[in-house]
Amino acid sequence: MTSLKSRAAAITLAVASGGIVSGLVAASFISVPANAAGLLQDVRTAIELRLPKTPITSLNCKGFGGLCEVVSEKTLFYIDERARYLFVGRLYDMESRADLTAAKLLELNPDLLVANAKREQPKESQSGNRTQAKVPVSELPKQGAVHWGNKSGPKLIVFSDFACGYCKRLTGELKKAGVHVEERPISIFGASSRKLAEQVLCADDPSAALHKAYSGAKLESSKSCDTKSLDANEAFAKKHGFSGTPVIVRASDGAVVEGFRQAAQIRAFANPKTKEAR
Template sequence: MKFTAKVIVPSALALGLMAAAGGGALALSKTANNKLADRLQQEFPATKISGVNCDFKVKGLCEVVAGKNVFYATADGQKVFIGEVLDLKSKTNITAARISELASMASAEAKIAGGPQQAAADQTPPPAAAAPASVIKVDLPKDNAVIHNAGAPLKLTVFADYSCHFCQQLFTDLKSHPEIEITEYPIAILGPESETKAKRVLCSSDKTAAANALYYGGEMRTAGECEAGAAKLAQNLAFARQHGIQGTPMLIRSDGATNSGWMPGDKLVAWLKGVKA
């Protein structure tokens, strides 16, 4: 399966480009959508595929929802595109708008699920080990993480996938914020390429430099993959699954408050300063 880091499709060009990729086929039926979802689930077993929509705004391209994240696939499932789709005619970011919509839906569902009517109807206490989705206390070993700007006053924990475009955008923004100490736990939910990258970072003698090489470009000095790195990655991924982290980046404040998805630098700083005692 082939990957590309970013998809930028001008609306005028999209018809010709994607018609060639999809052969001018009509939107797939519900059954065909389900078949594509099943195929992608097999390819990415660590990623829960929530839905597939091949009646998408760009002909020949299917939208794939994975939790609160979105990526794209051709109708035959032979190619996957991880990144943003931009409509240059309307000057809109189709991907960002969809992710915002998914986040709003998740927030509404959480409020409904926690509403007083349900609480009254369900008197069964929740399992003691279950943490609320909105608060996560990270107790993973720091050796499983990559530390950026060590000692900076503002503290941020991030679960990130090195094949995730929004993670790349986040760290590009954070490059201009040395006042934020970032504890980055690599996970791999976007396929084998993500796993390889994460293992190489975790096996490096200088994990920060290795991660920066992936985010900003440059030479990565690493011994390749190693058993210790694989074990750290597996532990990070198990923690993520246990706490319902299905998309990246997952941002966690020092008080455990969470934000699923990219946040602009200025808003992120304000959010970090709002830590509750």
């Protein structure tokens, strides 16, 4: 088998000689790496020759269906293993229903998706209002919330409806992310959702009742309590244009993302990189 050095030398020779080498010949040196490390080095060499002014911050060829993920400082793109085809855009894993690009972008810049989040995720309902990039969390009442998760972790305020499928899926990701959740029910599905929210809020153990509600189990009759704070949750959501559920708000600064997010994305959003004051 051709050694890594000889493959790299052949690629360099092909480019240095004016590129008058067929794609088939060039590919013979790039497409048969000795191992995973050899593949990465081959792709890196090919990128450096084709895009000499593009610095390669990181390169990952595992888990992208034959493509390689390339990070160049704050820029993210994908390239095939022969470095012939370059793709810029969203890459989705249809089996796991994961947005692979969003997770990496949030890792590179946690605030990057805040303003555009509402256009990227499906909603349980629609509204004519426009969601704000940041909201004043100080306007929220102390009541009307169920606290659960890692109490020592960064706090996220989650607006949800217990009949919302994406909200149910989100609870598992929030657990994995290790965050402190302040969950505020809003009733986008009407009277039945409001009744369920009241049962959860008035339960002896609201956190346990919350997870029971998401499981679809019937909640035991709870004592009556003041549920006006649920009205305040809904008024806040309407005022700031929340068009569906779930909506995640970073408690530290009021930054907003709408829709389902995976644990890695949640962690990145909850722990934004420190930036110098401007």
